[in-house]
């Protein structure tokens with residue numbers, strides 16, 4: 438047995454029966470020799486981590502744009518927080534930590550600059566060409582746009598990581614993807630489900646933290662939330678809360694939700710007792726998730742975030758600016774394609790040039806898009 442086979446053997450013994458094992462992977466788009474001492478999912482994770490798109494996450498907006506402050510989350514730090522939560526959940530449940538991490542690290546690669554505002558601007562522009570959606574764009578990046586070797590395009594990830602990136606519940610037109618789309622079962626793998634939940638637990642908590650830091654939220658407002666009150670009580674703190682106090686409450690908030698999710702998931706796993714990863718994917722309902730009660734409580738939290746943070750005039754103003762920047766860049770490139778770097782149009786061999794333009798725009802960081810917009814539209818900025 439070589440070193441990788443020893444690792445796979447160890448993985449097989451350590452994981453729960455329903456976990457996805459590296460040795461059972463359906464493999465990569467193009468076949469490649471296996472690595473000497475890393476499993477296929479470790480390799481997927483490493484390929485994502487070393488990609489150009491991953492580094493660009495650093496300058497992409499989560500909620501607050503980077504020049505609003507150095508302490509707010511950007512897509513990179515968001516992704517790392519999701520990875521931490523995802524790995525915690527995967528490990529305690531006996532799921533595959535490497536696969537979970539690979540999916541999480543790739544899950545936001547396809548986001549445009551300026552967060553969801555960018556997607557709102559781009560989707561209508563691409564209506565005639567199949568639209569724009571960030572999960573599909575994440576898959577497009579790992580399958581096609583990243584160039585890591587002269588032998589093939591994309592990162593050539595395993596089927597399981599690709600399916601986890603795509604997410605369930607949406608019908609994607611197959612013709613709109615340059616390679617075969619991963620086929621999706623009735624339910625995602627446990628690892629993909631964990632990645633999804635880790636995402637929502639992470640942003641729920643860190644958007645409260647950033648909301649408090651920015652002053653868009655006040656600790657007293659949060660007292661309306663049952664989830665918050667319980668977390669504060671678990672933290673052993675009383676009102677009013679100082680800054681260091683609410684940070685401790687947020688720690689308890691994450692911990693409380695992760696604990697609830699682990700317990701509720703363990704109960705569902707016990708009930709359905711799937712004996713393999715395949716069996717888990719054919720269950721009628723997803724097994725990973727919060728308890729019904731915690732779901733209800735997080736809905737109130739999400740509602741408050743919408744009301745006080747995502748739809749705050751300060752956040753909306755920046756979102757509008759972002760949308761306008763992308764629309765105007767699109768207009769400029771459409772009317773004068775020579776403004777685009779040569780490699781952009783050269784990339785669109787079999788696809789409409791609009792798709793290559795969309796890849797270029799979506800790939801931009803916030804600051805690159807702002808600089809480029811100034812170079813094109815501001816007469817005082819050197820072209």
Ligand code: MG
Nearest residue numbers: 515544545636
């Ligand atoms: Mg995310």
